[in-house]
Amino acid sequence: MPSNAARQDAPTHSDGPPAVDAEALSLTYADGTEAVRDVSLTIPRGEFFGFLGPNGAGKTTTIKMLATLLAPTGGRVSINGYDVVDERTAVRGTVGYMAQHVSVDRELTARENLQFACEAYGVSGADRDARIEELLDLVDLADVADTPAGNFSGGMQKRLDAATALVHDPALVFLDEPTTGLDPKARNRLWDYFERINDSGTTIFLTTQYLEEADALCDRLAVIRDGELVADDSPDALKRRVGGTRLSIDVEGGPEAAARVARQSGVLSDDATLDTTADGLTVATSAPTEDGPDLLVALRNAGVVVTGFDIEEATLDDVFLTIADEGSSGLDVEDPQPVAAAGESV
Numbered sequence: 001m002p003s004n005a006a007r008q009d010a011p012t013h014s015d016g017p018p019a020v021d022a023e024a025l026s027l028t029y030a031d032g033t034e035a036v037r038d039v040s041l042t043i044p045r046g047e048f049f050g051f052l053g054p055n056g057a058g059k060t061t062t063i064k065m066l067a068t069l070l071a072p073t074g075g076r077v078s079i080n081g082y083d084v085v086d087e088r089t090a091v092r093g094t095v096g097y098m099a100q101h102v103s104v105d106r107e108l109t110a111r112e113n114l115q116f117a118c119e120a121y122g123v124s125g126a127d128r129d130a131r132i133e134e135l136l137d138l139v140d141l142a143d144v145a146d147t148p149a150g151n152f153s154g155g156m157q158k159r160l161d162a163a164t165a166l167v168h169d170p171a172l173v174f175l176d177e178p179t180t181g182l183d184p185k186a187r188n189r190l191w192d193y194f195e196r197i198n199d200s201g202t203t204i205f206l207t208t209q210y211l212e213e214a215d216a217l218c219d220r221l222a223v224i225r226d227g228e229l230v231a232d233d234s235p236d237a238l239k240r241r242v243g244g245t246r247l248s249i250d251v252e253g254g255p256e257a258a259a260r261v262a263r264q265s266g267v268l269s270d271d272a273t274l275d276t277t278a279d280g281l282t283v284a285t286s287a288p289t290e291d292g293p294d295l296l297v298a299l300r301n302a303g304v305v306v307t308g309f310d311i312e313e314a315t316l317d318d319v320f321l322t323i324a325d326e327g328s329s330g331l332d333v334e335d336p337q338p339v340a341a342a343g344e345s346v
């Protein structure tokens with residue numbers, strides 16, 4: 001499985017204008033739905049960027065504005081240096097778009113699908129054949145280049161679909177939930193492929209339902225909720241902001257006494273947050289190696305019998321749940337709730 005750590009050497013291609021430079025971007029539909037509100041976002045060239053959010057949050061509306069398929073009703077955005085309203089054609093020449101639903105022609109072979117895409121994007125002459133062979137190799141379809149796409153598995157069709165979005169060698173490619181419905185093996189192969197195109201310098205703007213996918217691939221993530229950006233950071237920084245590490249402590253006789261000891265002992269660090277479970281306590285903390293042992297000692301000294309102890313790293317699921325639980329201000333809160341305040345609700 002790919003990892004962010006392994007990919008830190010990927011080129012960033014920071015020369016030239018950013019891939020995406022949006023300022024107060026907004027879109028209100030004709031029926032009054034404010035789908036996107038005041039989104040400001042800069043994505044440097046070469047970044048592998050993930051765009052996450054619950055259903056109806058405004059992801060597709062945002063992508064459509066960036067790809068010039070919808071005109072913003074407020075704000076401005078330039079793509080690879082071109083304005084999406086005033087320089088639409090130029091923007092389109094620099095972006096590729098892989099929609100959620102496969103759009104390959106099942107009657108045509110893999111090579112014919114790519115030839116068709118070349119015609120659509122105006123790729124011609126000697127360049128065209130070389131580009132097609134290069135893409136067939138890149139997505140591991142060279143051996144089946146002359147097989148109709150209708151005979152391909154779902155994963156192979158997705159790889160072909162992704163290749164068709166790249167025939168004109170775009171600087172930026174939008175991948176809208178590209179692995180939805182694929183089995184884990186097919187998903188992993190597609191991940192390899194996305195990493196390869198990113199390593200070759202293409203900026204990637206990915207939306208996905210799979211947080212594990214975002215975690216594995218993306219240098220940076222933004223989260224949109226109710227049309228507004230509520231987070232924009234690296235996957236690791238987002239996890240730290242929802243508590244970093246969680247201690248889970250099971251006790252005998254219900255959680256109330258343990259929660260009282262934890263609250264009154266004063267051993268937990270200032271940024272720790274305390275919650276109760278059916279079997280005991282959870283403590284979200286950025287200092288697990290101090291808070292864990294100190295709390296266990298305090299509990300033992302107070303006569304609370306500990307029956308289980310576990311340490312879990314925060315995941316992107318926790319980031320997502322925090323947003324769902326706390327509303328749009330969830331991840332804007334830099335300082336988590338202090339222990340004393342959390343204790344009031346115990």
Ligand SMILES: Nc1ncnc2c1ncn2[C@@H]1O[C@H](COP(=O)(O)OP(=O)(O)OP(=O)(O)O)[C@@H](O)[C@H]1O
Pocket residue numbers: 029030031033034035053054055056057058059060061062
């Ligand atoms: N053509 C439209 N007219 C009016 N409202 C729309 C239109 N398209 C989308 N919306 C609304 O705009 C909001 C954002 O929708 P959008 O499709 O951008 O969200 P999304 O994050 O892509 O959701 P999903 O993950 O379900 O695809 C939603 O409230 C949706 O109902």
